[in-house]
Amino acid sequence: MTDLSSSSYGQRPSRFASITSAQWKSWHWQQQHRLRRPEDFDGVLELTADEREAFAACSDRFRVAVTPHYAALMAPTDPECPIRRQAIPGLAEQQVHSFEHSDPLAEEAHMPVPGLTHRYPDRALLYLSHNCPVYCRHCTRKRKVSNPTTAASTRQIERAIDYIADTPKIRDVIISGGDPLTLSDARLEEILGRLRDIAHLDVIRLGTRNPVTLPQRITEALADILSEYAPIYINTHFNHPSELVPGATAALQRLVRAGCVLGNQMVLLRGINDDPQTVLSLNRRLLRHGCRPYYMLQCDMAQGITHFRTPLKTGLDIMDHLRGRIGGVGVPDFVIDLPGGGGKVELVPDYIVDRRPTEYGETIQFRNFHGDHFEFVDLDIDDQ
Numbered sequence: 001m002t003d004l005s006s007s008s009y010g011q012r013p014s015r016f017a018s019i020t021s022a023q024w025k026s027w028h029w030q031q032q033h034r035l036r037r038p039e040d041f042d043g044v045l046e047l048t049a050d051e052r053e054a055f056a057a058c059s060d061r062f063r064v065a066v067t068p069h070y071a072a073l074m075a076p077t078d079p080e081c082p083i084r085r086q087a088i089p090g091l092a093e094q095q096v097h098s099f100e101h102s103d104p105l106a107e108e109a110h111m112p113v114p115g116l117t118h119r120y121p122d123r124a125l126l127y128l129s130h131n132c133p134v135y136c137r138h139c140t141r142k143r144k145v146s147n148p149t150t151a152a153s154t155r156q157i158e159r160a161i162d163y164i165a166d167t168p169k170i171r172d173v174i175i176s177g178g179d180p181l182t183l184s185d186a187r188l189e190e191i192l193g194r195l196r197d198i199a200h201l202d203v204i205r206l207g208t209r210n211p212v213t214l215p216q217r218i219t220e221a222l223a224d225i226l227s228e229y230a231p232i233y234i235n236t237h238f239n240h241p242s243e244l245v246p247g248a249t250a251a252l253q254r255l256v257r258a259g260c261v262l263g264n265q266m267v268l269l270r271g272i273n274d275d276p277q278t279v280l281s282l283n284r285r286l287l288r289h290g291c292r293p294y295y296m297l298q299c300d301m302a303q304g305i306t307h308f309r310t311p312l313k314t315g316l317d318i319m320d321h322l323r324g325r326i327g328g329v330g331v332p333d334f335v336i337d338l339p340g341g342g343g344k345v346e347l348v349p350d351y352i353v354d355r356r357p358t359e360y361g362e363t364i365q366f367r368n369f370h371g372d373h374f375e376f377v378d379l380d381i382d383d384q
């Protein structure tokens, strides 16, 4: 079995050279030794002048925290490193645009009780924590994530679960945050048990970036708990193939063995993963470890993340590239979560190049992924 202590492909940064394997494997040690201030990165990264300035400018609005595991994946001297850009603040976060929203998905406006968003009739989003091992600079919930004053109280969580129990049309609950795996095993077990006892729930989902940023959290003890309440649908958030290091893939495999159904929600990020080859490579590696590419999300219109956004055409071109180069199981849905709480819509490349009426209905000319053209006769059923 792969050793969860093997964190990166290369060597650990010199700052962690004396750390024992037992310490490195401990998720508590990783959490307690998160890097938060510029000086914490000495012996890990050579911060640029802009990055240092960004620490001072950004961290009171949206904190900085990086696990040693995730820091060890970063290129020490390259500020454009795709892992580094996800976790080290940049001055572009300070830019304000009139079209941005603090709550782009209107999650707060659809809360029947605090800490629970109920927008689609059959689904509810339950926020358990506003902590995360790493605070991703592209986070869409910057308005509250990383802020300890907005953490959900025990009473608030109880009221939210009561609401789910009292609302039979809810069939699917997504446990989210922040990252719900920042809770203790005992607390998670209690909450999963409460939810599993609700007879009208078909689906329990859990959204977590721990397999990426803190794979040590996926312990045998946690896997046993998840297995007890199987199937738990886990959506994680790998954005780049370099994140799939041995520790992370071992965490995915452990979750699969526990009966979890794994999906990945990649966010399309400018300069990080906005090219077809990177996404193809990521998706191939995810499939190898039992995690299905589920969504490729257009980056939201949240405040301070516009510099990460790509044109819609970029995502459509990536989808066009994927189709034909990887089986359907590796092709995610490319979606925009509409601002204002409109929900998700899927975008697909336009494969129709011509259409003309015929005696049967319509003849449609499609192009395939090679650019070759093929005709399909679409029947007008009313005329048959």
Ligand code: SF4
Binding pocket: 131, 132, 134, 135, 136, 138, 139, 140, 141, 145, 177, 178, 179, 208, 209
């Ligand atoms: S793990 Fe998720 S909730 Fe936490 S900072 Fe990253 S994107 Fe936001």
